[in-house]
Amino acid sequence: MRTALAIARKELSIYFTTPWAYAVFTAMQALSSFFFINNLYKFQQAQELARVYGWEKVPQQFRNLTDGVAVPFWGTVMFITLFVAPFLSMRLFAEEKRNRTFELLMTAPVRPLEIVLGKYLGGLGVITATLGLTIVFPVILSVFGKGESGSALEWSTVLLGYGGLLLWGATCMAIGMFISMLTESQMVAALLSFTVLLPWMFLSGLAEGTEEPVRSLINALSFDVQLSGLLRGVLDLKALVFFVSVIFFSLLLSHRTVEAQRWT
Amino acid sequence: MKAANIGKILGVFGLLLLLSSPFTLFLTSGSIPIAATKAVAGAIMLGLYFATNFKQFGQFASRRSSFFFGTTALMVLMTLGALVAINYIAHKKNQRWDLTERKVFTLSPQTVSTLKAIKEPVHAIGFVQPDHPAYAGLQATFERYHAEAPDTFDYSFKDPRRHPDLAQRYQLRDSQTTVVLTRGEGANESHTSLNVISEQELTNALLKLTKVRDQTVYFVVGHGEWPLDRQVPMPGQRGRTTSLSELKQQLAQEGYAPRELNLAGGTTVPRDASLVLIAGAKAPFSPPEVESLRQYLAAGGRLLYFAEAYGEPGPELAKLLAEYGVELDKGVVADGQFNGGSPYVVLSLFFGKHEIAQPLSQRQLNIEFPTARSIGVLSQGLAEGVRVTPVLLTSPFGWVETTPDDKPAPTEGEKKGQLNLVTASTRDTSQALARRFDEARLVVVGDSELLLDSNWGHEGNRNLVMNALGWATQQVEKITIRPPDRATSTLELDAEMLNRIRFVSTDVLPLSLLGVGLAIWLSRRNK
Numbered sequence: 058m059r060t061a062l063a064i065a066r067k068e069l070s071i072y073f074t075t076p077w078a079y080a081v082f083t084a085m086q087a088l089s090s091f092f093f094i095n096n097l098y099k100f101q102q103a104q105e106l107a108r109v110y111g112w113e114k115v116p117q118q119f120r121n122l123t124d125g126v127a128v129p130f131w132g133t134v135m136f137i138t139l140f141v142a143p144f145l146s147m148r149l150f151a152e153e154k155r156n157r158t159f160e161l162l163m164t165a166p167v168r169p170l171e172i173v174l175g176k177y178l179g180g181l182g183v184i185t186a187t188l189g190l191t192i193v194f195p196v197i198l199s200v201f202g203k204g205e206s207g208s209a210l211e212w213s214t215v216l217l218g219y220g221g222l223l224l225w226g227a228t229c230m231a232i233g234m235f236i237s238m239l240t241e242s243q244m245v246a247a248l249l250s251f252t253v254l255l256p257w258m259f260l261s262g263l264a265e266g267t268e269e270p271v272r273s274l275i276n277a278l279s280f281d282v283q284l285s286g287l288l289r290g291v292l293d294l295k296a297l298v299f300f301v302s303v304i305f306f307s308l309l310l311s312h313r314t315v316e317a318q319r320w321t
Numbered sequence: 322m323k324a325a326n327i328g329k330i331l332g333v334f335g336l337l338l339l340l341s342s343p344f345t346l347f348l349t350s351g352s353i354p355i356a357a358t359k360a361v362a363g364a365i366m367l368g369l370y371f372a373t374n375f376k377q378f379g380q381f382a383s384r385r386s387s388f389f390f391g392t393t394a395l396m397v398l399m400t401l402g403a404l405v406a407i408n409y410i411a412h413k414k415n416q417r418w419d420l421t422e423r424k425v426f427t428l429s430p431q432t433v434s435t436l437k438a439i440k441e442p443v444h445a446i447g448f449v450q451p452d453h454p455a456y457a458g459l460q461a462t463f464e465r466y467h468a469e470a471p472d473t474f475d476y477s478f479k480d481p482r483r484h485p486d487l488a489q490r491y492q493l494r495d496s497q498t499t500v501v502l503t504r505g506e507g508a509n510e511s512h513t514s515l516n517v518i519s520e521q522e523l524t525n526a527l528l529k530l531t532k533v534r535d536q537t538v539y540f541v542v543g544h545g546e547w548p549l550d551r552q553v554p555m556p557g558q559r560g561r562t563t564s565l566s567e568l569k570q571q572l573a574q575e576g577y578a579p580r581e582l583n584l585a586g587g588t589t590v591p592r593d594a595s596l597v598l599i600a601g602a603k604a605p606f607s608p609p610e611v612e613s614l615r616q617y618l619a620a621g622g623r624l625l626y627f628a629e630a631y632g633e634p635g636p637e638l639a640k641l642l643a644e645y646g647v648e649l650d651k652g653v654v655a656d657g658q659f660n661g662g663s664p665y666v667v668l669s670l671f672f673g674k675h676e677i678a679q680p681l682s683q684r685q686l687n688i689e690f691p692t693a694r695s696i697g698v699l700s701q702g703l704a705e706g707v708r709v710t711p712v713l714l715t716s717p718f719g720w721v722e723t724t725p726d727d728k729p730a731p732t733e734g735e736k737k738g739q740l741n742l743v744t745a746s747t748r749d750t751s752q753a754l755a756r757r758f759d760e761a762r763l764v765v766v767g768d769s770e771l772l773l774d775s776n777w778g779h780e781g782n783r784n785l786v787m788n789a790l791g792w793a794t795q796q797v798e799k800i801t802i803r804p805p806d807r808a809t810s811t812l813e814l815d816a817e818m819l820n821r822i823r824f825v826s827t828d829v830l831p832l833s834l835l836g837v838g839l840a841i842w843l844s845r846r847n848k
Contacts, residue, residue, distance in 0.1 A: 079838025087831035122810045192570040209810045213420040298411035302404040313393045
């Protein structure tokens with residue numbers, strides 16, 4: 058495990074000393090800011106409308122900052138992560154392969170499991186940092202908002218939503234890392250990861266045209282359905298099991314692919 | 322080209338066909354023959370690939386790496402199987418924790434106790450199309466109920482367009498959001514449906530379904546009432562016959578047992594009566610018959626009286642109705658403005674503040690009375706503890722036409738204005754000897770033709786009758802569940818403050834990160 062942590066540290070130092078990661082951070086921050094401000098304006102307008110015409114004139118969700126701004130905001134961040142994560146995961150193995158440093162890594166006294174775990178922990182660190190940037194927005198809301206119970210936000214819901222996003226980010230990184238293992242080209246890795254994640258994310262759209270029990274099966278496999286409860290403040294065991302299963306399976310595939318390099 | 326190469330190409334296409342056949346079956350065409358053809362063709366192509374590349378397999382199997390790939394494939398498949406099993410168990414035995422402060426996604430204690438009390442499995446069918454806005458919310462509600470009572474509450478969704486047989490069986494209409502709750506199977510199946518979908522409505526429907534079994538509804542006969550099964554000529558329509566068979570069928574489906582009851586000869590209302598219904602009596606009731614009904618009501622009985630425009634129940638029954646605060650006006654109700662083509666076919670969308678009227682009012686359902694009598698509400702001569710509430714009224718343009726054979730127009734001496742068409746009376750009977758219920762309930766409806774097969778298809782009318790029946794037979798109070806909501810929180814920002822937040826969020830923060838990135842890039846470049 059110590060070796061895996063050393064690899065993770067090395068990965069993180071590479072991430073944080075290359076401008077590429079900062080370009081991704083900037084894009085994440087700019088996009089999420091844009092959507093946050095948009096949500097904030099909508100909420101503000103709804104509240105003004107309510108003060109003039111009465112609360113029954115505005116939808117229920119606009120009576121509360123958590124429902125009106127934070128929950129939709131996490132939904133948007135989830136969508137942005139779909140675009141950002143492939144750009145962060147693409148270099149994990151593809152870069153090593155292109156630079157021919159992967160052979161060196163394989164000849165070093167490091168087990169494939171440690172390589173995979175180290176690389177993944179590094180990727181996990183950088184996606185956590187990327188998503189961590191967005192926590193500034195709930196903080197802004199809690200500074201300026203007022204709630205009848207004191208706090209403007211329901212922090213339990215906000216933090217669970219944030220946890221859900223991290224789980225989603227961790228899943229994207231695991232899938233992205235496996236795909237990065239399959240190719241030397243970083244762009245191909247990013248594109249393939251995106252091609253896999255995007256339809257998987259919106260699998261529930263396909264469920265609309267189907268009947269039971271196929272519909273339930275498709276919904277159970279869909280990322281957005283599994284995430285919807287977490288983002289609104291409901292922790293479901295089945296959602297946790299689902300995400301952990303996808304991560305575990307992706308790591309297993311990555312491990313076997315790394316191991317396969319010794320046999321070919 | 323070599324046979325082995327052709328085999329490889331066929332193998333690739335075969336694999337594609339084989340793997341895509343489930344998509345064809347479930348997502349694209351839905352046709353079993355097409356999907357099966359694809360799968361069979363794919364399997365044949367793959368077979369050709371294996372046949373033409375047999376030698377290579379022999380070489381592959383003898384290589385050292387082949388063992389690794391074999392064990393890897395086995396390990397991956399076994400892991401996948403184990404993960405699928407774990408996910409299946411997690412799905413079936415799911416645990417959920419509502420971390421919201423006010424538990425907004427948790428069922429109320431009333432619902433939880435209702436679900437715990439269910440003895441026989443209940444199945445909920447959501448007749449909602451997947452693209453309907455209510456679909457996701459309803460599914461989440463169903464899931465919560467199922468999670469609370471996994472063995473007794475199950476659910477499914479059916480698209481009414483794809484299952485017209487079911488839609489017909491449960492008498493559903495197009496484009497309405499409907500949930501049907503069913504209990505039992507085959508001939509023993511009973512069901513109830515609801516249109517307003519909320520936890521309160523769903524739990525009340527559940528209560529109704531589980532409590533309604535073995536409730537006997539007695540239809541009084543002997544005074545020219547509409548028959549339950551037997552066909553009789555329709556008034557004013559030569560050659561057409563009618564009966565109450567549709568109502569009877571609906572009652573059976575909802576768990577009521579309809580029976581006929583002749584009160585002649587001093588027969589009393591049986592002890593198992595949940596309700597007594599008089600469907601359009603045309604001849605007078607005798608004093609002993611009325612006495613039976615009087616005793617029944619005084620002991621907390623429930624009576625539904627559907628008046629007939631061209632018939633009189635007689636002075637004795639009129640006296641009993643007067644004790645419960647209602648009096649049938651002579652003549653037929655007419656309305657010059659709110660009618661269904663003729664002033665005597667009265668259309669009503671004017672609801673009183675009564676439980677029976679609430680769901681109709683919420684759904685904006687118009688009620689159509691073919692030939693109605695208006696009901697006067699009395700304030701004197703009432704039995705002790707009686708309260709009368711109007712349920713349904715005509716428009717303000719209604720009047721009682723005392724000479725319906727003449728040209729319909731309000732004349733001097735005729736009652737005018739907003740007239741009662743349906744009333745509901747209650748009487749406290751908690752102190753009565755040998756009481757059936759603590760409260761007697763009487764609903765008087767100004768028209769009996771609503772019940773006929775020919776009019777049963779009118780959704781508003783059917784709902785009115787079934788709501789009245791449900792209210793009258795109600796043995797348990799409906800529960801009220803206030804939907805929980807998050808604590809109100811507000812944001813009072815002036816334009817200047819909002820601009821500042823926008824500036825910091827969209828300008829300062831991203832640019833700072835970009836600046837750090839640039840600094841790192843430049844410093845690495847200059848090394």
